[in-house]
Amino acid sequence: MTGVWDLAVVGAGPAGAAAARAAAEAGARVLLLEKAEIPRYKRCGGGLIGPAQRALADSGVDVSGLARDLVGRFTFTHRGGRAFTREAVPFLPMVLRSELDATLVGLAREAGTELTTGVTVGAYAEQDGLVTLGTSGGPVLARAVVAADGSASRASAYVGVHCDLVDIGLEAELPRPPGSDWDGHVLLDWGPVPGSYGWVFPKGDVLTVGVIGSRDQGPAMRDYYRAFVASLGLDLGTAIHDGGHQTRVRTAGSPLRRGQVLVAGDAAGLLEPWTREGISFALRSGRLAGLAAVGELPSYEQAVESVLGAEVAAGRRALAVFTRRPGVVHRVMRTPPLWPLLQELVSGRTTMADQLERRRVRWLVSLVE
Ligand SMILES: Cc1cc2nc3c(=O)[nH]c(=O)nc-3n(C[C@H](O)[C@H](O)[C@H](O)COP(=O)(O)OP(=O)(O)OC[C@H]3O[C@@H](n4cnc5c(N)ncnc54)[C@H](O)[C@@H]3O)c2cc1C
Numbered sequence: 001m002t003g004v005w006d007l008a009v010v011g012a013g014p015a016g017a018a019a020a021r022a023a024a025e026a027g028a029r030v031l032l033l034e035k036a037e038i039p040r041y042k043r044c045g046g047g048l049i050g051p052a053q054r055a056l057a058d059s060g061v062d063v064s065g066l067a068r069d070l071v072g073r074f075t076f077t078h079r080g081g082r083a084f085t086r087e088a089v090p091f092l093p094m095v096l097r098s099e100l101d102a103t104l105v106g107l108a109r110e111a112g113t114e115l116t117t118g119v120t121v122g123a124y125a126e127q128d129g130l131v132t133l134g135t136s137g138g139p140v141l142a143r144a145v146v147a148a149d150g151s152a153s154r155a156s157a158y159v160g161v162h163c164d165l166v167d168i169g170l171e172a173e174l175p176r177p178p179g180s181d182w183d184g185h186v187l188l189d190w191g192p193v194p195g196s197y198g199w200v201f202p203k204g205d206v207l208t209v210g211v212i213g214s215r216d217q218g219p220a221m222r223d224y225y226r227a228f229v230a231s232l233g234l235d236l237g238t239a240i241h242d243g244g245h246q247t248r249v250r251t252a253g254s255p256l257r258r259g260q261v262l263v264a265g266d267a268a269g270l271l272e273p274w275t276r277e278g279i280s281f282a283l284r285s286g287r288l289a290g291l292a293a294v295g296e297l298p299s300y301e302q303a304v305e306s307v308l309g310a311e312v313a314a315g316r317r318a319l320a321v322f323t324r325r326p327g328v329v330h331r332v333m334r335t336p337p338l339w340p341l342l343q344e345l346v347s348g349r350t351t352m353a354d355q356l357e358r359r360r361v362r363w364l365v366s367l368v369e
Contacts, residue, residue: 005029007020007030007146008031008140009148010145010155014100015264016032018284018287019290020108023291032113033116033119034116035121046201051284066093068202071093073085073184074086078189079191080231086339094203121155122136124154131145131261133145147267150266156267161256162251162255163248166248168221168247169210169211171209171244173206175206176202190329191224194324195213196217197212198210198224212247249316250268256304257301260293264289281308285308311351317356
């Protein structure tokens, strides 16, 4: 870790790996610091929507090789009832994050990134054009830093990131019961806590079962989690992993850098507010941060705001409608025209931001509101 690095990247999730790879490919000397050992477990549904699939394909990642399942059947429920199912040619890959993230780190290393694991970064300081990182393995000096240390980021306090939507995700990875009907099949349940939902995501011989909703509603979210898992006939006592992880969404205009320290992915609060999808945001913001940090992109802030900012704003609008009227949203989704639209949204052929520009969609949203 000695010497002066062109770029130090903190955190080897999708945002950090994408940043390190982009900068290393641009010819920079890059050090990637990760507190865990790789591969590491990350609590996550592992659903790859269209923009994530595209970002991965553009980086040469074979998504189909990583997919543990390919989903085409969706069952929707509202508080466990009023179920309806829609089917299409399978189009939503499910991955294990340990496998996806290890692949991305491997690509960053192939591009020339130096990886150091088992090192925790605790402090940030800048002087005379150099950033000093205080780490558990001693100080690290770099001309620029991309902090991609996730939703409990230490760097975000240094940068002054402000998040006004903070959620708790409770999730278990469970062995798939023999004979159960989860191949290529996802369940989404609109929950009892305003703005919450639950899911079952299949990944070969395991199922990821979770709920997400406001952190302020912690006890109610835990009740929802236990009741949801039990309603599926599953037993948390058999879980391979079981626990909670926070997610957060940045307030519009929240800073993305301080001096030569840039934040990306969850550390920056870049997340789709309704679905809490974050892999595509991490991959895209990480790459932009890596390029900007080594002078290959004029303005990180502008690049993020122009694409990801619009998607976050549209997601906030969707979340507001869903929080106030989950039952109406459920009924509207059941109508025939909504299924093709949902497929387009999930597969990334359109975005919520684009849809909210359409007169008919605006009319429908204001009707629900
Ligand atoms: C329950 C749940 C389900 C989700 N499901 C989905 C889903 O299905 N699809 C989707 O797209 N998104 C989902 N998300 C969101 C997604 O997991 C995140 O948005 C994504 O992981 C963000 O990637 P990242 O690289 O920014 O951070 P992370 O993936 O969190 O990576 C951060 C890395 O930094 C390391 N680190 C942290 N602190 C330090 C430190 N001080 N020093 C050194 N290293 C450090 C960590 O060990 C970690 O490896 C889900 C989130 C939750 C909580």
